[in-house]
Structure formats: structure tokens, C-alpha cells
Amino acid sequence: MSADGCSDPSVVEWKDNQLMMMTACDDGRRRVYESGDKGESWTEALGTLSRVWGNKHEGPEKGVGSGFITATIGNGDEDKRKVMLVTLPVYSSKNGKRNENSELHLWLTDNTHIVDIGAVSSDKDVTASSLLYNSGGSETINEELIALYEKKNGGGESSHSLWSARLTGPLQRVKDVLATWKKVDDIVSKLCSSSIAEGSSPDTVCSAGKITAGLVGFLSGNFSDKTWRDEYLGVNATVNNDEAKKKATKTSDGVKFQGAWAEWPVGKQGENQLY
The missing domain is CATH 2.120.10.10 (Neuraminidase)
Incomplete structure (x- = not known):
């Protein structure tokens, strides 16, 4: 059992x-x-x-x-x-x-x-x-x-x-939090709709059913102080190798990296491992 x-x-x-x-x-x-x-x-x-x-x-x-x-x-x-x-x-x-x-x-x-x-x-x-x-x-x-x-x-x-x-x-x-989840689901679903409108391949995730099914996190434009925040309010990503805060810059819908990178801490969250 x-x-x-x-x-x-x-x-x-x-x-x-x-x-x-x-x-x-x-x-x-x-x-x-x-x-x-x-x-x-x-x-x-x-x-x-x-x-x-x-x-x-x-x-x-x-x-x-x-x-x-x-x-x-x-x-x-x-x-x-x-x-x-x-x-x-x-x-x-x-x-x-x-x-x-x-x-x-x-x-x-x-x-x-x-x-x-x-x-x-x-x-x-x-x-x-x-x-x-x-x-x-x-x-x-x-x-x-x-x-x-x-x-x-x-x-x-x-x-x-x-x-x-x-x-x-x-x-x-x-x-x-539930209202935020619904809002982000709507945003992600529209991204998929835009992709279909542009003629995406039948093998993409948009053709496989509901894109938000099983989606645990979404990193987009919520970025500041070396932290790339999960839109679903779950686990945030941390930007590395950007002490001067110039190698990772916010864009309209994400982050642009030039010599830096982001790490999503799966398995490194301490007592409680959300993913």
C-alpha cells in the first residue's frame, strides 16, 4: 500500500x-x-x-x-x-x-x-x-x-x-492566488493561439491539447534584482554571473542574457521541494 x-x-x-x-x-x-x-x-x-x-x-x-x-x-x-x-x-x-x-x-x-x-x-x-x-x-x-x-x-x-x-x-x-493562476493560464493559452495563427507545425505543444495541462511554472517579464519570478507564484529562477546587473536585462516578454544565465532551483529548495 x-x-x-x-x-x-x-x-x-x-x-x-x-x-x-x-x-x-x-x-x-x-x-x-x-x-x-x-x-x-x-x-x-x-x-x-x-x-x-x-x-x-x-x-x-x-x-x-x-x-x-x-x-x-x-x-x-x-x-x-x-x-x-x-x-x-x-x-x-x-x-x-x-x-x-x-x-x-x-x-x-x-x-x-x-x-x-x-x-x-x-x-x-x-x-x-x-x-x-x-x-x-x-x-x-x-x-x-x-x-x-x-x-x-x-x-x-x-x-x-x-x-x-x-x-x-x-x-x-x-x-x-487562484485569480492569478487563471490570469496566467489565459495568457499562456493566447500564446499558443498566436502560434497556431502563424501556422505552427502539427508536432508542437499547441497541437497536443491544452498547453497549460501540467504546466508548473511560467517565466516571462517579471524580472528584477537578479530574480526571474514565476508568474504562477511558485518557484522563482535566480540569475547568475550578473553582479553588475548588466548581463541580464528585462524585455517586453522575458529576459535577454549576455554572458549570464538563470537557474530554476529544482531539488535545491531546502526542506520543501516544490518540484
């Missing part, structure tokens, strides 16, 4: 009756599995969500349960999109040394793009979390996203306490 050494499973139903399961594993990663037969068999979701997030695997907190839900969210009916929301502890680093006190962060993904929405609580040493989402839809019931989490009590005690936080700000940030 899952690899040896994996525990603390969280299961959600995704699109087309597909099940997704997140586990915390002793190898220091969180593995995600998917099932298309109601849980009879499971396959690791390599290339999408599996092994993206780290898992602290030393000490008594090595099995921190994650909040893991699906929801359909957007600023309007036309902009709504089914997504997965995840709460997990993030350990910040300073001067190359990891802080042993974690912060609980909310993550957003549509099984292609992944964005860290940010901290949902200033409390440290969270040992488990869950998420609750109410879509509202009436005059008396408002849309709400709530995080429920367990944390260790201070003073060397071994006991735990439960806390909740209403995530009004993070929920709006989720909607803003």
Missing part, C-alpha cells in the same frame, strides 16, 4: 473519484499516494505532490499529522477551482542552521501548481493539525476556513492542548 516507515495518513477525495493520501515517512519526506479504485490499490504520486514536503524525522515530533482537505474556492462562480489545502509545520533557517521551532503554514495546490500561502499561527511546536472549510452560500452562513491544531504545552510538560484559528486572511490570499 505505502512504503515502509510511513505513518499518520490523511485521505481526501480528489477529481473523478480519485483518492489522495498523504503520509509522513521516516526518510524525511512526506509521500503522497493516489488511488483510482476506491482504495483497493495505491500508487505513489511521483512528479506531482509526493516528496514535495519534508517531514521532521528526529525526536518525538517526527510524526506530525497534516491538515489535508479539498475545497472548491474562487472569487465568483466562473473563477472557482477545486483545490487541495494542506497545513504542515515549516522550519525556518538562519545562517544555514535550521530553527528547531516550527511554524504552521497553509499550502495551496491544484495537483500541478503549489504555493505556500504563509503562516496560519505564531504558535510553535504544533504536533498535529486539521482544516475545516465551509463554503457559506447563504445570508446567515459565511464562508470560513478554520485550522484546528494540537501543540505541546510549555514548561517541559508532556501534555498537549487544542487550538483553533479562523483563517480569514489566508483564505483571501488563496482566492488571490
Whole structure:
């Protein structure tokens, strides 16, 4: 079913009756599995969500349960999109040394793009979390996203306490990110349409179906301070060999390199490897 050494499973139903399961594993990663037969068999979701997030695997907190839900969210009916929301502890680093006190962060993904929405609580040493989402839809019931989490009590005690936080700000940030994803999807789709209008070859990506399917990042004209920013708000590229900031210059739709280059840090992102 899952690899040896994996525990603390969280299961959600995704699109087309597909099940997704997140586990915390002793190898220091969180593995995600998917099932298309109601849980009879499971396959690791390599290339999408599996092994993206780290898992602290030393000490008594090595099995921190994650909040893991699906929801359909957007600023309007036309902009709504089914997504997965995840709460997990993030350990910040300073001067190359990891802080042993974690912060609980909310993550957003549509099984292609992944964005860290940010901290949902200033409390440290969270040992488990869950998420609750109410879509509202009436005059008396408002849309709400709530995080429920367990944390260790201070003073060397071994006991735990439960806390909740209403995530009004993070929920709006989720909607803003989804609006950006839709905007960038439209831009990329129009690029493909322009290519077709100019008579592109039948073997190009434009002839293979929806160009945005599986597209995890898009680098275009958002460039400054040696950083080429992902339009999908995911992982940015870093420009190298341009200390004087003259070898890489912004153009109307990208960056022009003359002796410099950009590096997209796949596999070099620290605790959480988004791609």
C-alpha cells in the first residue's frame, strides 16, 4: 500500500473519484499516494505532490499529522477551482542552521501548481493539525476556513492542548492566488493561439491539447534584482554571473542574457521541494 516507515495518513477525495493520501515517512519526506479504485490499490504520486514536503524525522515530533482537505474556492462562480489545502509545520533557517521551532503554514495546490500561502499561527511546536472549510452560500452562513491544531504545552510538560484559528486572511490570499493562476493560464493559452495563427507545425505543444495541462511554472517579464519570478507564484529562477546587473536585462516578454544565465532551483529548495 505505502512504503515502509510511513505513518499518520490523511485521505481526501480528489477529481473523478480519485483518492489522495498523504503520509509522513521516516526518510524525511512526506509521500503522497493516489488511488483510482476506491482504495483497493495505491500508487505513489511521483512528479506531482509526493516528496514535495519534508517531514521532521528526529525526536518525538517526527510524526506530525497534516491538515489535508479539498475545497472548491474562487472569487465568483466562473473563477472557482477545486483545490487541495494542506497545513504542515515549516522550519525556518538562519545562517544555514535550521530553527528547531516550527511554524504552521497553509499550502495551496491544484495537483500541478503549489504555493505556500504563509503562516496560519505564531504558535510553535504544533504536533498535529486539521482544516475545516465551509463554503457559506447563504445570508446567515459565511464562508470560513478554520485550522484546528494540537501543540505541546510549555514548561517541559508532556501534555498537549487544542487550538483553533479562523483563517480569514489566508483564505483571501488563496482566492488571490487562484485569480492569478487563471490570469496566467489565459495568457499562456493566447500564446499558443498566436502560434497556431502563424501556422505552427502539427508536432508542437499547441497541437497536443491544452498547453497549460501540467504546466508548473511560467517565466516571462517579471524580472528584477537578479530574480526571474514565476508568474504562477511558485518557484522563482535566480540569475547568475550578473553582479553588475548588466548581463541580464528585462524585455517586453522575458529576459535577454549576455554572458549570464538563470537557474530554476529544482531539488535545491531546502526542506520543501516544490518540484
